[in-house]
Amino acid sequence: MRQFMQSFLSILPLAIIISLIFFGWWYNSPKQKGKWGEQRVNDILSRLPKEYHVLGDIVLKTKRGTTQIDHIVVSKYGVIAIETKNYRGDIYGDDNRKEWTQLIVTRVTFAKRWWKTYTYVTKKHFYNPVKQSIGHALKIKGLLNAYPHVKIIPIVVFTGEAVLKNIKSNHHVIYEDCLLEVISGYKATYLTDNDVQTILTILNENNIRESVSDREHVKNIQTAVREVNETIKCGVCPKCNGHLVERRGKYGTFYGCSNYPQCRFTVRRKRE
Numbered sequence: 001m002r003q004f005m006q007s008f009l010s011i012l013p014l015a016i017i018i019s020l021i022f023f024g025w026w027y028n029s030p031k032q033k034g035k036w037g038e039q040r041v042n043d044i045l046s047r048l049p050k051e052y053h054v055l056g057d058i059v060l061k062t063k064r065g066t067t068q069i070d071h072i073v074v075s076k077y078g079v080i081a082i083e084t085k086n087y088r089g090d091i092y093g094d095d096n097r098k099e100w101t102q103l104i105v106t107r108v109t110f111a112k113r114w115w116k117t118y119t120y121v122t123k124k125h126f127y128n129p130v131k132q133s134i135g136h137a138l139k140i141k142g143l144l145n146a147y148p149h150v151k152i153i154p155i156v157v158f159t160g161e162a163v164l165k166n167i168k169s170n171h172h173v174i175y176e177d178c179l180l181e182v183i184s185g186y187k188a189t190y191l192t193d194n195d196v197q198t199i200l201t202i203l204n205e206n207n208i209r210e211s212v213s214d215r216e217h218v219k220n221i222q223t224a225v226r227e228v229n230e231t232i233k234c235g236v237c238p239k240c241n242g243h244l245v246e247r248r249g250k251y252g253t254f255y256g257c258s259n260y261p262q263c264r265f266t267v268r269r270k271r272e
Contacts, residue, residue: 037085037086042054042071044180052183054071055071057069057209059207067135070083073183076192077191081155083129083157085159087161089162090162093130094169098128100125100127100129103121104122104123129156129173130156140152140203143203144202155172155183232244237263239265240265243258254266254267255267
C-alpha cells in the first residue's frame with residue numbers, strides 16, 4: 001500500500017500539469033468560446049419582456065447543407081436573427097468584404113529586461129459576420145412566405161473583449177450591452193399574437209438541430225465552401241450564376257458579377 005501511495009504521489013504533479021494544459025486548451029478553444037458567447041447573449045435575451053420569444057441554436061436546411069443560427073427572437077414587432085461573435089482584440093470590416101480582420105496586440109515584459117516592453121501583433125481573418133447574419137435572415141424569410149410583410153432584422157453581437165474599429169455597415173454590428181436597446185427600438189407592429197405562434201411553430205418544425213451534430217454541420221459548411229470556390233474558379237457567380245468580370249477598384253483588382261447592380265457579389269481572390 002505504501003509503495004502504491006509513493007508511486008501515486010510521484011506521478012500526481014505530472015497528472016496535474018497535464019490536466020491544466022488540457023483545461024487551458026479546452027478553455028481557449030474556438031468552439032468553447034463560441035458557446036460561452038452564445039450563453040452570454042442568451043442570458044441577456046432572458047431579460048426581454050414576455051412578448052418576445054427566444055429560440056436558441058437553430059439549425060435549418062439549405063441548398064448546400066445546413067445553416068446554424070445562434071438566436072432568433074420573434075415578437076409582434078418582427079423576427080430578429082442574431083449572430084454572436086465572442087472575440088477579443090480589434091475588429092475591422094465592412095459590409096462588402098468577404099472576410100473581416102482581427103488584430104490581437106500582446107505586450108510582454110521579461111524579468112531580465114524589466115525596462116523594456118515587447119509588442120506582439122497577431123492578425124487573423126474570419127468570415128464576414130454581416131453576410132452570415134443576412135444569410136440567416138434570408139433563410140428565415142424563405143420559410144415565412146405566408147408573411148411577406150414581416151420585418152426580419154439581422155444583428156451581429158460581439159461579446160468578450162472585442163473592440164470594434166472602423167466598422168462600416170448598414171446593419172446592426174453592436175456590443176452585447178446594446179442588444180436590448182436595439183431590439184426594443186423596433187416598435188412597429190407587423191404580426192398578431194396568432195401570427196407569432198404560427199411563426200414559432202414553423203421555425204421549430206424546420207429546426208433539425210437534434211438530427212445534426214456539430215461535426216456534421218461543420219462538414220456541411222466545408223462542403224458548401226468548396227462548392228462555392230469551385231464555382232468561382234469557373235468564372236461563375238455563386239449567387240445568381242452570372243459571369244464574373246474583372247474590375248478595378250479602390251483596393252485593386254477584383255471580380256464582380258456581370259449582373260451588377262442586381263447582384264453585388266464580389267471576390268478579391270484571383271481565379272485560377
